[in-house]
Structures are given as C-alpha cells and as structure tokens.
Amino acid sequence: MADKITARNEDYSQWYIDLVRSAKLADYSDVRGCMVIRPNGYAIWEKMQAALDRMFKETGHVNAYFPLFIPESFIAKEAEHIEGFAPECAVVTHGGGEELAEKLYVRPTSETIIWSSYKKWIQSYRDLPILINQWANVVRWEMRTRLFLRTTEFLWQEGHTAHATPEESQEEVMRMINVYRTFAEEYMAMPVIMGRKTDSEKFAGAEETYCIEAMMQDGKALQAGTSHNLGQNFAKAFDCQFQTKDSRLDYVWATSWGVSTRLIGALIMAHSDDRGLVLPPKLASRQVVIIPILRGDKAAVLEQADAMAASLKAAGIPAFVDGSEQNSPGWKFAEYELQGIPVRIEVGPRDIEKGICIAARRDTLEKSELQLGETLPRAVQEILDAMQKDMYQKALLFREENTVEASSYEEFKAAVEKGFVIAHWDGTAETEEKIKEETKATIRVLPEEDGYIERYRMNDPGTCIYSGNPAAQKVVFAKAY
C-alpha cells in the first residue's frame, strides 16, 4: 500500500494534507510557508484560468501586467490599506548590493501600484472605463499557512477597474461577483452564497466588499472570491481626477476583484473523499483513463484501448491509456481515483469478446457497461455531464442539510460547530466581535441572492441572537478557513 490517506471523519485537516500530497497536487518547499504547485495541481489552475480568463474577456476586460515591487510610499497613501496590509508584507531593503533609498514592498495586492499608473492615464471621462485584469503572484507574510488555502506566496488574478460614475462601478462590482458565482457553480460544481461582507470583514480600503462563500465538507466556510467597491478612496489617495461630461472635476470610481489558487483548496474540500481527489469533469485536464487488462492477447487489448482513446479524443474528450505493465490494474484503479480522473474505463479480453467495456465514475464509484464502437464517446460524455450536475447537487444538498436557523444563543453555539447558522443580528460590530470571541464564528455573508433570501426569510425582522436588540435582518454565521 502506498501513502494512506487519513479518513475525513477521523481528522479532517489531516485528510486534506494527506490528499494534497499523495495526489501530488502540491508539496512543501524549503521556504517557510511556500508551497510547490506540482503538475497535477497546476493543471487544475490552468483549467480555472482558462475558464475565468474567457469570462473576463467576454465581460469586456483586458489583461495587463504591473510590477511586483511597490514603493513604500505608495502603500502608505491609503490609510486603511496600509493599516491592513503593511504588517504582512515582505519588504526589499537592498538591491545590487546597495541599500535602497526607498524600500520596496513585494505586492500583497496591486491597488496602489496600479492606481499610480491610472492617474497618468486618466484625464477625461473619455478615458473611462478602464477594465484591466492581471494574473500574478502576491506575497502575504501570514503567520500560519496551509497548502493552497493560505500560503506566503500565492497565485491569483486581480481585476482593477476605473469608472466615471458610482453607478457604473457598482454595476461592475456586481457583474464580477456574479462571474465568480457562475464559475464556482458551473465549473467547480460548488454552490456558493453571494452577498456582502460586514464592515469588519471588508477589504482594507473598500467601501463595500461582496463575496461568494462556500461550505466545505466539515461544515466550515471558505471565502472563494471577492469583489470590492473601492469608491473614490484610491483615486483620492493617488489624486486621480477626471473631467466629467459636463466639465466638472471628479475623482474616479474604482473596483477590484480577485480569486486565487485557494480555489483549488476549495475544490478539494468541497468534493473529495477518502480515496482521493474528486474533480468535476470541467476542471479535469484528463477526463478519462483507459486501463487495459493485459492478459491473453495483450497486443489486441492494447490496440482496442488505443482505438477507444483515439475515438474519445476525436470527440473532444481528453482520454489516455495506461498500458504499463509495471503496475497491476488494481494499483492503477487506486492511483487514478487518488488523482481524481473523472471516468475510468476498463477493457479486457472478456469485454472485447462481448463488445463492451466497463466505465466507472469517480464521484459515485458506480460501474456501468458501455458498448464498444461509435456510440462510446456519446455514452462517456453523458456520464461526464451527469457527474458535473450531480456533484453540484450533492454539494448543495450537503449545504442545506448543514444549515440551521437558530433562535436562541444556546442553539446557535451548538449549531455553529457543525455548519452554517442563520440568525438575526442587530447590525453592530460589538455583537459581531463578541460572538467571534465566544464561538469563533464570524458573519460570513449578508446574502444578496433572491433565492437564498426568500428561502431563509433573511429580511424578516426579529431580535438579535446575542444582544436581544431589534434586528432588521438575518445573516449567515459560520466558522471559517
């Protein structure tokens, strides 16, 4: 037996680490808090990038690239921003053997360096909007790290847009959080709750932060993407004004939005099981593995396997054959389940005689017989499509089963250990802080989705779960990663 994965119900976080390492998604590096993203993990990121990049471009954005280094004075320009980020920055003090006149921060996020450029590019409303995205790495000197979920250096994309009116920027903020929501649901097969953050959970320097929150299999919440309405904060900090259509002078309205390699962690924790990774087909770079059972006329079996792979590939289904004789079929079954290949096809002399093959889907482990021949690609595609849908439904059902409405604080404290809790909140930061201190649960999101709001009657007034004061609405509490 190779690397054994700890069972989820035994030790969830150990399960996660075991899975990441044995599926060869990532490895620890020799640099504290930094990970190596291995080919299996990077392939997932590439699929995510491809889908997101297309969605960004479809919504009118273009890609660009800004420097890794940010002068200290830039970071300091926006008061909340420096307060939020300075303590967790890596700072370069020397270059070329000389001490630098001004320290350079390794970007923790790029608002400041980007706005220093935008100020040069924007004079008139005719220069707006600017809709730029960049794919980059950033560094945040976190105290504690976890593979994919929180590492010192991580990969992400950050969109930074500039607009002439607050209406337009708010529209952009919502457009992008909805792009993330669509991506999470349709590609990651991961249900999310879209909504606003409370003031204390907002991005440093934002007027309003919108997010998508997902539930992991241990009932904890994971913030999977954010979209910020920055108001005129950064434009004011960088003195970025423009002439409006009616010849007034105004500061530019800004947004920023991003998702990171953390999404890979989310994907793992949302779907995978004790055997290993479970990947939604749309994010699998290899969707089908064909395992020939090599006995009898080996050459004939291999030939059949190769022909099947060719027909699947011709139909646009990425398939490959593992015909190596080093490992037994049983070993291969286990290995590709560990790696999360969505569909496994077994084909041996017995099957060829009957004109069939055996297909096993990764999420349910169900096996079915498929006819060999020209109908095969369609049959496989049906399995892949069903899997993509079923994984979403399963995750949604799980979230619903682990969401409770609490009407007393006692009930709240018990429920928040297991999942999401919907409860009335009086709207004060004090209450939020007290609850966090006492239970470690935070307000994850003030939902903005009609379906979710109706389902849990989020806007019904009531009394605060903690203070007993009048509460205008309910919010979603959970412990979070």
Place this chain on the structure above:
RNA sequence: CGGGGUGUGGCUCAGAUGGUAGAGUGCUGCGUUCGGGACGCAGAGGUCGUGGGUUCGAGUCCCGCCACCCCGACCA
C-alpha cells in the same frame, strides 16, 4: 510573538541501563503475476539537524544554536 512537540536511508518510524545503526514502504535488476493498491529472489541507499562538552567510546548523557510541526492572535 506566547504555549507544546519533533529532528535517524526518498517517506513513516524503531533504536531500553552509552559499545560503532535497523524495520516497513519506496527505489534498481531479474523472474512469476495482472478484472480493486500481487509475489519471490538479489541489490543500492544513512557525516543520526548543527556547534561544543563529558567519556577509552555518544544516535543515546550535558549546554548552546538552527529548522520544522501542532495550538492561539493575523488573513484570500
């Protein structure tokens, strides 16, 4: 930064009262296997984190240092 722990083949670990390093797994070769992580045989692989001390002799005892992990405060 506080509290706890660990450093021994690639990995996981064992080495009792000090006597000159071992297992499982992985790796290499050959053969038999192959429908749920097969087996036999033969092999390669270790300055025991690091610096000092005690001793005839240190993986083991003493002191310093370093690194990493876990729990808390920070966070996508």
